[in-house]
Amino acid sequence: MTDDDSKTKTYEECYSEISAMVDEGAGKWATQKDTNSGEKIAPKDLGFSEGFLKKHFEAIK
Amino acid sequence: MNDEINEEIIAYAARIYYAFETFRKVGNYTNIKINCSTAIVTVKSWQDDLARYAEYHKDIGFERLNKCKQAAYLMYWIVKTKPIYLPLSQSNFSDKQYFDPEYTAINEVFAFTLCSDMLGIDPKRNNDFYNKIYKQFRYDLYYRDINPKHLFLTLEVLCEAMSA
Numbered sequence: 001m002t003d004d005d006s007k008t009k010t011y012e013e014c015y016s017e018i019s020a021m022v023d024e025g026a027g028k029w030a031t032q033k034d035t036n037s038g039e040k041i042a043p044k045d046l047g048f049s050e051g052f053l054k055k056h057f058e059a060i061k
Numbered sequence: 062m063n064d065e066i067n068e069e070i071i072a073y074a075a076r077i078y079y080a081f082e083t084f085r086k087v088g089n090y091t092n093i094k095i096n097c098s099t100a101i102v103t104v105k106s107w108q109d110d111l112a113r114y115a116e117y118h119k120d121i122g123f124e125r126l127n128k129c130k131q132a133a134y135l136m137y138w139i140v141k142t143k144p145i146y147l148p149l150s151q152s153n154f155s156d157k158q159y160f161d162p163e164y165t166a167i168n169e170v171f172a173f174t175l176c177s178d179m180l181g182i183d184p185k186r187n188n189d190f191y192n193k194i195y196k197q198f199r200y201d202l203y204y205r206d207i208n209p210k211h212l213f214l215t216l217e218v219l220c221e222a223m224s225a
Binding site for chain 1: 069072196
């Protein structure tokens with residue numbers, strides 16, 4: 001395990017890194033206009049819910 | 062048309078990054094990393110595809126973009142762009158654990174796991190079936206040609222089977 005592996009980043013740290021990356025120039029891409037009227041998954045809903053990963057890793061043993 | 066990566070894309074990418082951090086920790090994976098700029102490409106491609114899909118189907122009355130469709134496109138783009146990587150050095154390159162499919166197919170494993178949770182699949186409901194499906198997805202996503210439209214159908218069937 002490396003030093004980096006021992007620390008798990010918080011969401012705020014992840015957001016800060018991604019945001020800095022975009023500020024540095026990765027943001028110059030065209031974005032398709034979104035006309036979706038369905039049940040869209042919001043950013044806050046993307047990720048692992050509590051307890052899911054424990055059940056997942058137990059099931060795949 | 063917007064020429065900037067918008068706030069929503071940044072938030073999705075940050076969520077993917079954070080999900081990776083949680084996945085890495087709970088799964089006790091070592092040495093894996095995520096490339097932030099690739100993660101941005103992953104979510105931007107995902108959202109662009111969904112937007113195109115919605116626009117294309119706008120006039121023909123289909124039910125649009127339910128969770129299975131969104132999960133299928135996300136799974137496809139994670140597997141296609143492969144934001145997770147394994148920066149091995151001379152000292153650990155030949156370490157046997159890194160030849161395990163859990164590492165060689167790490168993007169496929171992460172994509173399936175994240176999308177399963179997104180779809181509300183409960184592994185505990187049928188551990189054996191979940192394990193079998195997990196390994197099949199890991200194999201198919203890694204070795205076979207996939208497209209999001211077929212993935213969508215497969216995920217719908219999986220959701221039905223896991224809720225029966």
